[in-house]
Amino acid sequence: MSCEEPTTSPTPENNITVVSSDGKEFLLDLKLTEQSETLARLISNFEYDRTDVKKDPVPLGNITSAQMQKIIEWLQHHRYYPKWEQNDIHYSTSFTFETWVEEYLNIPNNEMFELLNAANYLNIPRLFSTICRIMASRITGKSAEQIRTVLNIKTDVKNDVYTGIPIQEDSSSSEDGMSEISLSPSPPPI
Amino acid sequence: MTRWPDRKQESISPPSSRIPLYPAPSSVPMSTTLLIPLLRLPTLFIRSVLSYFDIDDLIKLASLSKKSCELVKPMKVELKVNVYGEDRHLEIQMNSRNTETWKFKQGKPNTTEITTRIERKDKKDMFIDKWILSKTKSADLYPTMAETIRCLTEVLTCLVFEVNIKTNSLSKESKIEDLRVGECSNLMIIGEKCMENSELAQILENISATELLSISVPTNSEFKCNPNHFKCKILKIDRKGGWVTPQLLFEMKCSRIVIRDSHFDLKDCISFVWRWKLCDLKKHEKFECLEIQFKDAVRNPVIPEGLGAQKWNKKTRNQFYLRLGDPVYLNCQNGLDIIQEDKETLATILIHNDGHDFFFGVWPKRLTTTGGIGGSSRP
Structure with a gap:
């Protein structure tokens, strides 16, 4: 599945700043944070979606800058995808992946496990499920x-x-x- | 299902310049192996990965170590056992999404060669075959099926959800008890020809249904059965069953009894109601409702005065009755209410559908002096 990305330029009003565990700051479009249930809930609780509210940087103590960079790449690619449905068979059972996903997850296992942990921490179900699925696909069918x-x-x-x-x-x-x-x-x- | 090609594993190996985080054992050269230390991840992650495994792979993994066996065990799996003549198969559903069908191919009789095998559309050689072959030398279907069910229920947390049996198809050599499915949620017995008494008895004595027992096959009126075998929540009898009498029905421990195409007349139904009215309710707490379809429509029903039947009073109960396992509300506006001998429990008799259907339902809440009786709210 692929989605056409409309051209929108982020403005300061619709951004938040997140800080990785190694102190690096990332400017994140609010639209992207919708994919992360953790960030979406945080933004909702602190009303960061309102323009008149001061937005403090959000510390993400469990995520390194390298992982955050990787996650932002994922969020940007899936920016205009439909909302993740847990019981959607299309996503859940197939061992066929988009070329982009194959390339994105063409990383060493330790990095993939850490990315899985980050996806779990930020509660990004599509990423979490995809990593689990790709790991399963590398094991199943073997003797x-x-x-x-x-x-x-x-x-x-x-x-x-x-x-x-x-x-x-x-x-x-x-x-x-x-x-x-x-x-x-x-x-x-x- | 498209498998992830093995060659991909080569391509995702860490570059040689990296220090390998997971060195392979000395016996296995690193260049040919990609190690995935899955079992060292948190349990939540492992279970998420395992949820994408198929059943055979889960069994395979469980056989590798005690720890992996423990990890695999909580993967909830539902089994559906179908015995339709020569076509006997298991339907296996994991986590409400992956459904597999395993067919059992009959082995050649009178040979020591084991030829009874499980067949799956997309997989020829299954690991579980090895397990079965190590356990049974029989070429017959039932031992093979029984061993498979046993393996699944022991290795995984399995629930035998449904057993479907087509009658007149059970061979005399193979008894249903050989399946060793002692209990299931739903037991469905279907068939066109009249069922032999011994066959029906064999099924009812060996497989106990907890939720639904559906007998959709003609049966002999001489059939005798211990009513204690009927403990499921819902009993449905869809074909002529002369052996079912009002007394037998009343002694069953089912909550909802539905009989279609019955030989019952209004007198039989009233006989049941009398038994309920005069009984000790503590022994019949489970009973909720009885539904019977008459052979001939009852045009002018006469309810004995002794029952004390009264027209619906809005203050005593609701208009609609919600039957167990049925989302459709039954309008009891025209029903006649009966109070049990305990003076607290209210039930309703309703003859509806132009006199073709009889309904007798007990309302769940007891009569009180201050308020009305419960039951279902308007849909």
Whole structure:
């Protein structure tokens, strides 16, 4: 799906400023914030959609500037898309993605997980759902052995009660030397 | 469904200049593997990803480790079991959106080769086949189906939502109890030919419906059944069932009973009403309403005086009755009200649809001295 973007120039009245965890400021069109339930609720509560209200910068302590840049890119692309419907089958089950989405999410897994966390924090359901779907598409359809490899699950001595094949033990402990995913980045230095 | 092509995984690998955050085990070269440490994400995220998996992949994942098994378990799945002669299949619905149909192909009899397989339109080799093959050597359908249901109900949080059985199709060798579906929400029995007593008894004794039991097949009048098997909320009998008597109906534990194409006449219906009026209501608390379609229309109904039936009084109850599982309100303006022996509970008799339909419904709230009786508000 693609939408034609009408040409509108943002004015100071219809913008808010958000501040990432590393202190970088971003000017965000109010129209874009409609896709984020967190920001939309905040704007509604503080009445930032009114021109006579002073708009203080909104600190987003859980989101880095790189993530924010990426999210703004997503919001701008989906600016004129219809409102997200949770139970819309078109969005929920298909493993077919727009070319733009494929390119947008052509990023390392750790960045994708952090983007997923940011999408969850800002409550952007279309982005959250798309990342989950793209991750699922990279796992489903593979054999059990391939899934074991992809998810990095080690072999256990026990046999599976259902299949008789060996049960695998998760390798999620720190012993395997894998670095942790930073889902909550540390606050910016003061 | 279009699968994400495997070659894409190569293209999204981190550039070689990056330090790999998730190094592959020494046995697996990094260049050929893309690691996704999914199980280290918060549970909310994992469940969201898993919600896009199909059922076979979920079973596959559950088999890999204890942790992955625990993660897969809460994925709610509804099962619909259909037994229509040779065509026996499971309909599986996950999270109210992904519906899959698994068909069971009959294996060759008198061979040790296991040929009973699950077939799915877009997938030839299914992981769950391995599980079934390890459990049953039978080429018959029921053991295969039963093992599949057992696997699904044990590995995932499964609810057998509906069982559809077409009668006259059950072979004598395979008994319905072999399906091992002890309980389901809705049990639908359909068929054209008169059902054998043993077949009906086999189904009712082995599968208990909690919400709806629909018997839409002609049955023998000699059929005898323990009324305790009827505990569902709604019972519907759509074909001639001579074995259903007013006494049997009254002993059933159903909330709403609907009988179409019945042999009942007004006398039978009044007999039921008498039983209700004189009974100990504590033993029949669940009962809400009885609906019977007469074979011949009742033109001038006569209600015995002893019942104390009275015309509708606006102060005692509402005009409309809302039946369980039916969104349509029933206008009880012309109904006759009866007060139970406890002097508190009010019920209404209504003969409507030009004398073709009989309705007897108990109002949910009890009579009080100050206000009227409850029931449904005007739609």
